[in-house]
Amino acid sequence: MSALARHHDALDRWVDAHFDDEVRYLQALVQVPTDTPPGNNAPHAERTAELLQALGYTAERHPVPQDEVQAYGLQSLTNLIVRRRFGDGGRVVALNAHGDVVPPGEGWTHDPYGGEVVDGRLYGRAAAVSKSDFATYTFALRALDALSTSADAPVLAGAVELHFTYDEEFGGELGPGFLLREGLTRPDLLIAAGFSYEVVTAHNGCLQMEVTVHGEMAHAAIPHTGIDALQATVGILQSLYERNVHYQGICSQVPGITHPYLNVGRIEGGTNTNVVPGKVVFKLDRRMIPEEDPVAVEAEIRQVIIDAAARYPGVRIDIRRLLLAQSLQPLPGNAPLVEALQRHGQAVFGEPIPTKGTPLYTDVRLYCAQGVPAVIYGAGPRTVRESNAKRADEHLVLDDLRRATKVVARTLLDLLQA
Numbered sequence: 001m002s003a004l005a006r007h008h009d010a011l012d013r014w015v016d017a018h019f020d021d022e023v024r025y026l027q028a029l030v031q032v033p034t035d036t037p038p039g040n041n042a043p044h045a046e047r048t049a050e051l052l053q054a055l056g057y058t059a060e061r062h063p064v065p066q067d068e069v070q071a072y073g074l075q076s077l078t079n080l081i082v083r084r085r086f087g088d089g090g091r092v093v094a095l096n097a098h099g100d101v102v103p104p105g106e107g108w109t110h111d112p113y114g115g116e117v118v119d120g121r122l123y124g125r126a127a128a129v130s131k132s133d134f135a136t137y138t139f140a141l142r143a144l145d146a147l148s149t150s151a152d153a154p155v156l157a158g159a160v161e162l163h164f165t166y167d168e169e170f171g172g173e174l175g176p177g178f179l180l181r182e183g184l185t186r187p188d189l190l191i192a193a194g195f196s197y198e199v200v201t202a203h204n205g206c207l208q209m210e211v212t213v214h215g216e217m218a219h220a221a222i223p224h225t226g227i228d229a230l231q232a233t234v235g236i237l238q239s240l241y242e243r244n245v246h247y248q249g250i251c252s253q254v255p256g257i258t259h260p261y262l263n264v265g266r267i268e269g270g271t272n273t274n275v276v277p278g279k280v281v282f283k284l285d286r287r288m289i290p291e292e293d294p295v296a297v298e299a300e301i302r303q304v305i306i307d308a309a310a311r312y313p314g315v316r317i318d319i320r321r322l323l324l325a326q327s328l329q330p331l332p333g334n335a336p337l338v339e340a341l342q343r344h345g346q347a348v349f350g351e352p353i354p355t356k357g358t359p360l361y362t363d364v365r366l367y368c369a370q371g372v373p374a375v376i377y378g379a380g381p382r383t384v385r386e387s388n389a390k391r392a393d394e395h396l397v398l399d400d401l402r403r404a405t406k407v408v409a410r411t412l413l414d415l416l417q418a
Helices: 003-017 019-030 042-054 066-071 133-148 177-179 227-248 294-309 335-349 362-369 398-415
Strands: 060-063 078-087 092-098 121-123 159-165 189-192 201-202 205-214 261-269 279-288 316-325 355-359 374-376 393-396
Touching: 003 019, 003 398, 019 042, 019 121, 019 133, 019 374, 019 398, 042 060, 042 398, 078 133, 078 177, 092 133, 092 398, 121 261, 133 398, 159 177, 177 362, 189 335, 189 362, 189 398, 201 335, 205 227, 205 294, 227 279, 227 294, 261 355, 261 398, 279 294, 294 316, 294 362, 335 374, 355 362, 362 374, 362 398, 393 398
Parallel strands: 092 159, 092 189, 189 374, 201 355
Antiparallel strands: 060 078, 078 159, 121 393, 201 374, 205 279, 205 316, 261 279
């Protein structure tokens, strides 16, 4: 057996021996809520830093200025960086996972903040996306640390950084975007939170907009004296949803990504049942395949809304962009990441680990925009739906966590070989 193969086996054994600790670490992370909105996430960062300290790591706390946080629509936000250097020279490999998550919603049969383990699954909001990869990455680093101080230690060069951030649900600009803008990190390679059975190298972009439809309130007994903002909104929504039929004919060439689509996720308005609605606000989400031009997509959506509103005399509209997230396309230089993750993934999981795109959008695009080659890989099932992410009873299969931790630890070893 080669020295490298012996080292891979040693990493695997360490992960197995300390897996109960890893599960307890993940449970502690799930038990501190990070619902976004409202986005009061500094307490979770503080708890994470305490847990890391107990494991022997110092987490740099990087709070985002409060005025920026509030202007963004959040309450508090502190990002964390752990830096571990293994030798002079070499690559800096960053591992990024986000701790913020949507509120739990209804329908849970397990406590969304309990971290309960039942039949080999750990339940809780963010158990799969992506507090799981706080655990994957922390314990992969711990395994490499243990190997580096063993009697049979390999010669390593380079460093590992853990980036734990807290605004992916709002676009990442105050998470990885903040760390990169402020010059707090400049890694050579990045692995970001994902699932275990594929290496993601591309993802959709996302345009989110808020549309306010202004009419004029009136008593329901004399509706002709008002301007019904809800009726106009219905017409606008019909025009928007009709675009989904057109989008089905625009197909991406990236495996794992199908076609663009549009969703309206929130609507509010009106005052009472006996009042003609004077104002309605709705928020839409337009997913863009990597081949699309974001500028053209936004212009098209705006025009559809304007043309539909024009059919309702007296109605005024305001359109505000909330988010424009660029799509992710593979950067030259990501080959070492892809090759190592696929090779070790197949060895540990016993099946080929393909490269794919995903219809999600992620913080990875922010690293790639700064020229950092990146991929998405972590602990989780084959699909988002299997994990119940953003649904009731979100969960993680613990065997996926165990094996993904081994894959990432092995990959770090290969990337940091002197």
